[in-house]
Amino acid sequence: MITTELLDVQPNELQFTFEVKKHSTCSIQLGNRSDQYVAFKVKTTSPKKYCVRPNAGIIKPKETCDFTVTMQAQKVAPPDLQCKDKFLIQCTVIPFGTSEEDVTSDMFAKDSGKYIEEKKLRVVLTSPPHSPVFLPVNGESKQDLCYETSVQKDTLNGVENIPPPQRVADDIEGFESYKDMDESKAVKHVEELKPENNAVVLNLAKDFEELKSKLNTVDLKLKEADLTIIKLTEEKSMTTREMNMLKHELELLRKKNNMRRIMVGFPLLYACVVALMSIAIGGYFIHP
Structure with missing residues (x-):
């Protein structure tokens, strides 16, 4: 358990x-x-x-x-x-x-x-961390909150310095224009990168074709080397067979020569022995 x-x-x-x-x-x-x-x-x-x-x-x-x-x-x-x-x-x-x-x-x-x-x-x-300028606080943005705080502070100091609403609108429009500008720059940057990307693709295609041709050349050389090896192997085997045949013929010739020597030497020896035996028998009968 x-x-x-x-x-x-x-x-x-x-x-x-x-x-x-x-x-x-x-x-x-x-x-x-x-x-x-x-x-x-x-x-x-x-x-x-x-x-x-x-x-x-x-x-x-x-x-x-x-x-x-x-x-x-x-x-x-x-x-x-x-x-x-x-x-x-x-x-x-x-x-x-x-x-x-x-x-x-x-x-x-x-x-x-x-x-x-x-x-x-x-x-x-x-939520991801964002800029605190546009985060809502009790239904109002922090930008408005900062604006009201600055107004109150100026009023307490005896000086009322309220920026006109037109200035705030201009600031917002300026922010939007900066955003549009960034997007246009990004689009322009992408358009500039397109020719470079095309050039890279062309270079890669060229390198690929060169590598392919080199591989074909190496493949042909390998095939030629294989054919040469096959031919040399066949020639070696034929040479080996011829050598074996020559050795066999040489052995046959040696055996024939030995047989001839035996056949030539045997009758002479036989005649000598017969002559000696005849002499011995003839002497025995002449001198009983």
């Missing part, structure tokens, strides 16, 4: 910096507090909205494992940045030698009779 928690989850919530039409990512660390191998699986109430890598795995005893959650770009911000999405982390003890390919959803079924530990994480959305 397991009495202690298997995993230590840090942090205990998923915090995303929310920006419209932009991805946001956060990481969660899982620590194995037990002395056994633990398998985990991550689930969410909005699977099409989030991407989890890895969404399942194995953690060795007393070690940690991180997984990353990416929130897909959203077209509209939720009201008051309130999110009801939740994540569920399931874990269970597995035997030694289990591979990550063996970690399936059936392993975390509650009706399997195994101990399944579950931890729920909520999603928290935060």
Whole structure:
């Protein structure tokens, strides 16, 4: 019976910096507090909205494992940045030698009779840091608040120095004109980069063609070398066969010469022996 928690989850919530039409990512660390191998699986109430890598795995005893959650770009911000999405982390003890390919959803079924530990994480959305000039405070912008504060300060000093509304409008129009100017510069910069990009593409195509021709040349040389090797191998085998045939013929000639010598020497010896025997027999009969 397991009495202690298997995993230590840090942090205990998923915090995303929310920006419209932009991805946001956060990481969660899982620590194995037990002395056994633990398998985990991550689930969410909005699977099409989030991407989890890895969404399942194995953690060795007393070690940690991180997984990353990416929130897909959203077209509209939720009201008051309130999110009801939740994540569920399931874990269970597995035997030694289990591979990550063996970690399936059936392993975390509650009706399997195994101990399944579950931890729920909520999603928290935060707004990105912005310039404090246009942030609303009680329905009014901080720009208006600073304007009123300066008016009050001047009034208390006995000097009323209120800038005309036309000046504020000019400042706003100036801000918008700067924005348009930045966009025009960006467009101009992109247009200037297009010829450079085309030149780079042409250079890459030229280099590719040169490399392709060099590879074809090397391929032809390799084929010629293969043909030369084949020819030399055939010539070597033919030379070896001819040498073997010459050796065989030489051995036959040697055997024939030896046979001739034997045939020539045998009759002479035979005649000498017969002559000696005749002389011996004739002397015996002459001198009884």
